[in-house]
Amino acid sequence: MQISLIIESNGRGKNELDRLLEQGWRVVSVTPNHGRSYNDFLIILEKDDSEENPDKSSTQKEN
Numbered sequence: 001m002q003i004s005l006i007i008e009s010n011g012r013g014k015n016e017l018d019r020l021l022e023q024g025w026r027v028v029s030v031t032p033n034h035g036r037s038y039n040d041f042l043i044i045l046e047k048d049d050s051e052e053n054p055d056k057s058s059t060q061k062e063n
Contacts (some may be wrong), residue, residue, distance in 0.1 A: 002028070002046045009038040020045055 001034035005020070007013040021027075 001049050002044060002045065006041060007041045009040060017043060017045075023047075045049045 003020070003025070005013055005017055007017060023046040025047045027043060028046045029042075031042040031044075033040045033042060
């Protein structure tokens, strides 16, 4: 699963990034967006679906 987040030049979005990283998301891409008076960053984060929805069959013992 992937999500995107924009970190603005004034720091807006950084708290959300910190929260997602604490939840196990990892950064896979950072793209700068250079405007005339600001520098924003597009951050792409990824988290394994198995971390969100563990596969129950993989935890069951075979007879």
